[in-house]
Amino acid sequence: MPLNLAANLSDADDVYADLLAAHEGLSKEQSDALNARLILILANHIGDRRVLRDALGAARDPGNADG
Amino acid sequence: MNKIFETPLYPYTRHPDQDVTPPARRKVVIVGAGPVGLATAIDLAGKGVEAVVVDENDKVSFGSRAICFAKRPLEILDRLGCGQPMVDKGVQWNVGKVFFDERKVFEFNLLPEGGHRRPAFINLQQYYFEEFLVERARALESEGAPIELRGGNKVMAVTQHDDHVTLRIDTPDGPYDLEADWLIACDGAASPLRAIMGLDFVGRVFEDNFLIADVVMEADFPTERWFWFDPPFNRGQSALLHKQPDGVWRIDLQLGWDIDKEEEKKPENVIPRLQEMLGDEVEFELEWVSIYTFQCRRMERFRHGRVIFAGDSAHQVSPFGARGANSGLQDADNLAWKLRLVIEGIAPAALLDSYDTERVQAADENILNSSRSTDFITPKSAISRVFRDAVLDLAEHHDFARPLVNSGRLSVPCVHDGSPLSGADALADGPARTRPGAPCPDAPLGDGFLLDHLGDRFVLLTLGADAPDALSESGVVARRVALDADAGALAALCDRYLGDAPAAVYLIRPDQHVAARWPAYDEAETRAAIRRAIGLE
Numbered sequence: 001m002p003l004n005l006a007a008n009l010s011d012a013d014d015v016y017a018d019l020l021a022a023h024e025g026l027s028k029e030q031s032d033a034l035n036a037r038l039i040l041i042l043a044n045h046i047g048d049r050r051v052l053r054d055a056l057g058a059a060r061d062p063g064n065a066d067g
Numbered sequence: 068m069n070k071i072f073e074t075p076l077y078p079y080t081r082h083p084d085q086d087v088t089p090p091a092r093r094k095v096v097i098v099g100a101g102p103v104g105l106a107t108a109i110d111l112a113g114k115g116v117e118a119v120v121v122d123e124n125d126k127v128s129f130g131s132r133a134i135c136f137a138k139r140p141l142e143i144l145d146r147l148g149c150g151q152p153m154v155d156k157g158v159q160w161n162v163g164k165v166f167f168d169e170r171k172v173f174e175f176n177l178l179p180e181g182g183h184r185r186p187a188f189i190n191l192q193q194y195y196f197e198e199f200l201v202e203r204a205r206a207l208e209s210e211g212a213p214i215e216l217r218g219g220n221k222v223m224a225v226t227q228h229d230d231h232v233t234l235r236i237d238t239p240d241g242p243y244d245l246e247a248d249w250l251i252a253c254d255g256a257a258s259p260l261r262a263i264m265g266l267d268f269v270g271r272v273f274e275d276n277f278l279i280a281d282v283v284m285e286a287d288f289p290t291e292r293w294f295w296f297d298p299p300f301n302r303g304q305s306a307l308l309h310k311q312p313d314g315v316w317r318i319d320l321q322l323g324w325d326i327d328k329e330e331e332k333k334p335e336n337v338i339p340r341l342q343e344m345l346g347d348e349v350e351f352e353l354e355w356v357s358i359y360t361f362q363c364r365r366m367e368r369f370r371h372g373r374v375i376f377a378g379d380s381a382h383q384v385s386p387f388g389a390r391g392a393n394s395g396l397q398d399a400d401n402l403a404w405k406l407r408l409v410i411e412g413i414a415p416a417a418l419l420d421s422y423d424t425e426r427v428q429a430a431d432e433n434i435l436n437s438s439r440s441t442d443f444i445t446p447k448s449a450i451s452r453v454f455r456d457a458v459l460d461l462a463e464h465h466d467f468a469r470p471l472v473n474s475g476r477l478s479v480p481c482v483h484d485g486s487p488l489s490g491a492d493a494l495a496d497g498p499a500r501t502r503p504g505a506p507c508p509d510a511p512l513g514d515g516f517l518l519d520h521l522g523d524r525f526v527l528l529t530l531g532a533d534a535p536d537a538l539s540e541s542g543v544v545a546r547r548v549a550l551d552a553d554a555g556a557l558a559a560l561c562d563r564y565l566g567d568a569p570a571a572v573y574l575i576r577p578d579q580h581v582a583a584r585w586p587a588y589d590e591a592e593t594r595a596a597i598r599r600a601i602g603l604e
Binding site: 032033036037039040041044 | 450453454456457458460461465467468471
């Protein structure tokens with residue numbers, strides 16, 4: 001399955017709020033660690049190197065998602 | 068205290084070659100009596116090719132240095148006739164533990180695949196390894212094999228000619244000239260020969276120092292490999308504890324870049340650090356301490372005319388993953404049969420270019436693996452440390468993160484995909500692990516093992532297929548090893564060599580790598596594959 005960059009969250013506002021809530025009260029260092037753990041957990045869940053590479057590309061250069 | 072590395076094993080004696088004009092001419096001169104030089108000499112001389120090893124020293128390596136020898140190199144040593152003493156002396160282990168800060172985050176059991184004569188690897192001090200090789204060389208010498216070790220012989224200059232190399236060698240009795248048809252440089256990462264010839268050695272420098280110590284203790288530590296990330300006794304750095312024979316333990320402590328090496332090496336600084344690591348109650352004696360830095364780099368080409376580089380002189384890796392001596396032995400394995408065929412006039416000198424192709428490929432694979440381990444163990448940026456620590460935190464609780472923990476990957480041999488010596492893979496349903504270019508995996512055969520029947524010469528391995536007992540082509544004789552495709556009695560063999568195919572014919576090189584394979588014997592194709600495997604096509 002190719003990387004999906006179309007809207008895919010039916011409850012986008014809730015998901016976004018969950019993200020912020022997870023970081024509530026954490027120091028910058030703790031937040032960075034949480035983000036790193038989250039990325040690793042999601043990467044494993046996706047389990048597809050091609051999708052992850054596309055996602056890395058899109059994250060690194062949001063204006064050129066195909067690159 | 069072990070003094071084996073203080074005893075001269077091949078002390079200097081004056082050789083008649085030092086008193087002749089014009090200079091004596093030898094078939095192969097090997098510079099460096101380390102693991103790679105000795106293995107190459109044993110391989111060549113065991114097949115009747117004259118091999119003279121020169122080394123400026125006369126002892127085995129000082130300190131334990133390389134301590135992990137993997138299965139494939141052990142199989143190569145079996146072929147050379149000295150695998151058994153290594154395995155008898157070596158320590159075998161399967162359990163590894165990984166610690167992060169003060170917690171054990173997980174442990175693993177390597178559970179090596181069954182059906183192999185040799186274990187996944189052994190721990191053995193390099194000085195024992197070299198001693199067993201020297202003993203093997205001496206045994207060959209006493210049987211009349213053309214092998215010679217010249218200690219106290221230091222190469223000062225090298226001149227290449229069209230059909231030979233001239234060496235200027237210094238000795239306690241003064242210098243002499245020696246000619247060699249072929250020169251093999253096994254003189255280590257700091258290779259004086261490479262410097263004399265002005266050759267490149269480029270790659271990545273890792274700005275870090277490691278303290279490495281051999282400690283003798285009668286402790287009740289289990290025979291396991293323990294690796295610490297950021298432990299209390301070495302904050303912000305890593306540490307490794309590994310068992311060697313004779314109650315000797317290898318300890319590696321990462322020190323960081325900006326340190327005073329001479330100061331760190333002093334026993335009064337080393338001992339308290341080790342005491343903190345081992346616990347107050349443990350008594351130990353310090354046998355050897357060294358501080359090293361490392362690089363991951365290789366020469367652009369390993370063959371330069373009649374001078375061929377092998378082992379650390381050609382490529383250097385970080386110690387994580389035990390890829391130095393292990394890959395060097397595979398260089399020797401790859402080179403010796405090719406050089407023999409060239410010297411015997413059977414193969415063109417161009418066959419040696421395939422040594423370059425195949426072993427450069429292996430070196431790149433090893434450098435990639437060892438760089439990745441190093442990047443995990445010693446993160447080079449704030450964010451890489453954040454990810455590294457996240458992996459370790461997750462590994463404590465979740466399976467998925469454990470494969471990401473990289474404290475050194477097991478050294479496995481390179482599959483020479485795309486090798487110019489390989490024929491087509493015509494066995495449609497054959498297992499990937501035995502495709503052309505792959506080293507033959509071992510398998511039990513009733514009362515012995517498959518690899519005992521392979522090696523040194525070309526072999527036509529047939530499983531449930533017909534073929535002549537021997538096939539002679541272009542001066543090479545491939546003799547047949549015929550086995551039944553009996554999945555009941557020889558399950559591992561069939562699994563590793565047949566897969567879903569009902570029968571198979573393999574052409575196997577003298578270094579036990581697969582050259583080509585087919586579902587049935589075809590004389591014309593086999594002849595073409597032999598020619599290709601010796602550089603004729």
